[in-house]
Amino acid sequence: MQAGGIGRLNGSAQPDFGNKSLLDAQGMSGDDAASVPADGVFGLRILISSVYLVVCAVGLLGNSTVMYLVRAQKGRPASAINVFIFGLALADFHFALTLPFWAVETALDFTWPFGNAMCKLVLTLTVLSVYANVFLLTTMSVTRYCSVASAVRPSLQLTAGLAKRIALALWVAALGATIPTTIFATVTNVAGVELCLLKFPTNRWLGVYHVQKVLVAFVVPLAIILASYLLLLSFLQQHRVNANNPRRQSQITASIWLVVTSFFVCWFPNHVVTFWGALVKFRAIPWDKTFYFLHTYIFPLTTCLAHSNSCLNPVVYCLMRREFRRALKDAFSSLLAQVSSYLPSSICQAREEGAPQVTLPLDQRGRPIGVQVAKKEYALLSTTITVVPELRAEEANRAGRVPGPVSTRRCRSEL
Incomplete structure (x- = not known):
């Protein structure tokens, strides 16, 4: 609705590029919600809504299955990586719960029908889940390196008890990064349309918020993830781990690069547009037709791609592991046996x-x-x-x- 509202406010299909739009002037943004501009394009809005609903269904099913599999391993000693996997699945599960609200909002041309309290709650839960997701992914990459390197350096061994405390600290950090969203999220009437937006006092505040999002939720985590997995690959080659099993070594390498690639591909386009918007807020680059087209027609697709990451995480981090595949097979066989016994x-x-x-x-x-x-x-x-x-x-x-x-x-x- 952001760009669509711009067009309606100016009485034309395109905004007046010589002046800031009313939303921009008031320091408001829907960028950090799932609400994205579509400029009244009905087909694009329906596509976005459909993607949200599919991601919601797959995310709820996949992440609930992962949490069940982790909890079902009570007879086995708990591991640090499983603690983080459970936290990651929980964050993605919460994120998937917010997608139906954004699907309805998008289908209604970004009009928010759920009231101010739900706007603040859903926006807060969305951003909280994103930060928790990224923090846990980053910590998992460090944990995987430590768990392998501990065979040579026992001091790097991470216990399950310590992992639980770290996971709790990560959720607290994610909550701290979400505080601005909780404070400034509100329903605002723009040209007779109720919008769920972030309303900051000035454009610079909004620009700082966007820069924080890009740095804390993408640039720094990506650097840590990439460094951790490069160190892990170097360690495996240096100590010739699985040297007698080339197939296993290639599987580990492929899974590592799949983790890095999926995170980068899903989030990079969205953060590029977000950073571009921050530069516009700081007046470093002008508000022009190129930015309007990018923010109107490309940003919705990048948001959908970023949100699909909640579906990929269960597959990338859990179902690729042999113990989880075996547990899933056993659970399915047990369920089939129970169902058939009641025939x-x-x-x-x-x-x-x-x-x-x-x-x-x-x-x-x-x-x-x-x-x-x-x-x-x-x-x-x-x-x-x-x-x-x-x-x-x-x-x-x-x-x-x-x-x-x-x-x-x-x-x-x-x-």
Whole structure:
């Protein structure tokens, strides 16, 4: 609505580039919300809303699964990296909860229908989740290096208890960086339209806020992440870790570069536009048609790309790890076994009628000869074994067994 509001305020489709817009003059911005300018382009607004809803659904499902898998490992010793993974999933889960609000706002041409209290709450939770996400990602990169290097330098070992205290400190730091958002977030009536914006006293305040966002949430974390993973790769090569397993070493290298690349690709375009806007606030560069086009049509797409990072994190940081993939497979198998155990008997009978029949000999105890029944969780669903006593005498004698009584057929849920 920011650029769209500009056009309506000036009575034209384009703003008056000789003067600052009313929003800019009042020191207001929707940049740090999910609200982004679309200048009344209906198709772009619907696309953005759809992306938010998809990211919300995938983010809620993926991050809740990650938190469940971490909590399900209670029998195993807690590790520092798992503490940070749980915190990261929690931050992304909270972030995904805010996306339906931004989807509705975008679909309504950036009109905020939820009131001032929800504007302040949703904006605060959005920015808090972003800062917590970045801080935890950065700490995880340092933790991965320390966990590997501790094999040579035990002093670098990070315990789970210390990791919990560090994670709590990171959330407090993220909350501190979010305080300006909580203070200046408000619903403002602009040209008869209710907007959820950040209303600062002056443009310079808004410029400082944007510079803080770029430095604290991108430049410094990216430098630390890149340095940590370069040190990790150097350590692995220097000490020839996994030297006898080239495939494992290549997997580690690929996962590291995937972490760095996904973070950079998702956030770099958004912070470029944000920094450009900060330079405009400081009057270092003029407000011109190029910035208007970039901020109107490109910035929405960069915001969607940045928000999609909450979907990538569960895949990049968790599901690529073998222990999490194994835990997910075990959880799915257990769930499938529980569901199948509650199947009605009519389903079992229907399954028996349509399943191939196998005739097997019985021993003296009435058990099939040469057949081992699998465990309940892994029994086949497609084959029903029918045991019959009709054996020829020579077959029974050859087997050294005496045919037993007829055994009834049973479906998997009864085994």
